[in-house]
């Protein structure tokens with residue numbers, strides 16, 4: 001390579017300023033806070049996958065839903081089915097967690113956040129990144145981020161199942177605090193899913209003539225409004241799913257117990 | 262209501278130069294460009310700065326103020342405290358001609374590399390019939406004042422000179438998106454966006470959007486939608502199959 005970063009003739013024509021950035025504000029806050037929050041989420045999720053107290057009638061912890069194995073309590077199985085049968089004895093969350101995890105991992109918002117907070121590429125705008133070379137999402141492995149829309153399809157299904165769980169809880173225990181936590185979580189998760197950039201593209205973003213598809217255009221307008229809040233929904237739904245999951249497990253363990261728990 | 266502000270201004274030619282300190286008068290209501298002009302008028306008559314409209318509309322006065330790409334004419338002095346030292350440098354991604362003036366021809370070069378608007382052969386000028394909702398989306402991108410601060414801040418080229426040949430920068434990837442969304446444009450731009458203009462380099466970290474003085478949602482409304490269009494074309498087997506079965510052209514629906 002004749003034109004490598006710092007010392008090429010072309011590069012030397014730029015203002016030679018040694019500082020990585022001349023920003024005087026607290027630009028490091030966003031990557032730092034992102035790093036802390038996401039790490040906390042990962043630690044919690046790892047613990048939750050292996051924790052077996054994921055069901056206490058009628059509450060189902062979101063990280064372990066749907067439950068598809070016979071090792072789940074009868075009531076916890078999705079529509080009473082257990083397609084994975086007896087041989088599967090590991091925690092049921094492992095079977096399905098790849099879908100919501102993949103959805104968030106390839107989400108355009110999360111990509112932005114972890115490229116900044118974990119990979120420092122860039123840590124903040126106009127702050128030099130530490131890497132010598134950069135190819136971004138133009139080749140393997142990051143080119144795989146383009147599968148995002150398939151995770152979106154899966155996330156629609158997961159979102160519906162969480163809504164179904166919340167309805168079951170409502171039917172069996174309308175006055176339970178857990179019911180309302182699950183309902184709030186199901187709403188937030190579904191709003192997050194609908195605000196997805198791939199969803200926006202699928203509704204009508206891919207068209208060039210909105211006027212020929214009035215219904216899809218209408219859907220696009222609604223999704224676009226949600227999409228403008230995608231980052232907020234991503235974060236709020238992350239906290240809500242973590243909170244709801246923890247709450248159900250605490251009830252299941254008997255740590256939280258009062259009449260309307 | 263005037264006070265003496267501390268300024269550090271980068272001075273030099275080609276890439277060589279240094280930050281020079283100045284103490285300069287600031288009056289109520291002034292912007293950074295006013296102060297640069299006062300320096301020219303009083304202490305540094307040969308200080309070079311490019312400007313034109315002083316109204317945030319010509320895109321000439323792009324510079325970096327306290328490390329952030331800003332328009333000199335739209336950055337109010339009242340946003341700084343009186344004891345703060347204000348550092349002003351040229352844009353870091355482009356070669357310096359002198360002081361705050363950079364050579365932005367990279368951007369004109371990239372603009373030329375994108376095939377221009379191409380209507381269908383049988384439609385003559387004057388015969389275009391478009392509905393407002395069909396062109397609305399790309400009208401946002403027409404607000405661009407070509408200040409090139411988005412291309413300047415984009416880490417793909419800011420931190421990696423070697424990526425310049427293969428990357429059009431957010432300004433011109435947005436131009437591709439604008440044309441791809443245009444109801445009367447017939448050129449297929451998806452493959453070229455990815456392969457020639459480097460859309461895949463963008464990792465949607467949104468710095469272009471953060472600095473755009475016209476508040477264009479470059480990443481959300483142009484780059485991500487364009488990435489999704491490229492997925493349709495190159496990476497989504499279902500869309501490919503659907504286009505085969507229903508014999509859709511796939512490009513303009």
Ligand code: SF4
Pocket residue numbers: 411414415416417430431462463464465466467468469470480484
């Ligand atoms: S969003 Fe993409 S194009 Fe915009 S600054 Fe970031 S990497 Fe560059």
Ligand code: SF4
Pocket residue numbers: 404405406407408409410411412432469472473474475476477479
């Ligand atoms: S898109 Fe915004 S930042 Fe980029 S050149 Fe146009 S006005 Fe400037």
Ligand code: FES
Pocket residue numbers: 103106107108109110148152192193195196197198199230
């Ligand atoms: S879920 Fe964030 S973009 Fe799809």
Ligand code: FES
Pocket residue numbers: 312313314315316317318319320321322323332333334335
């Ligand atoms: S002088 Fe025209 S934008 Fe600043």
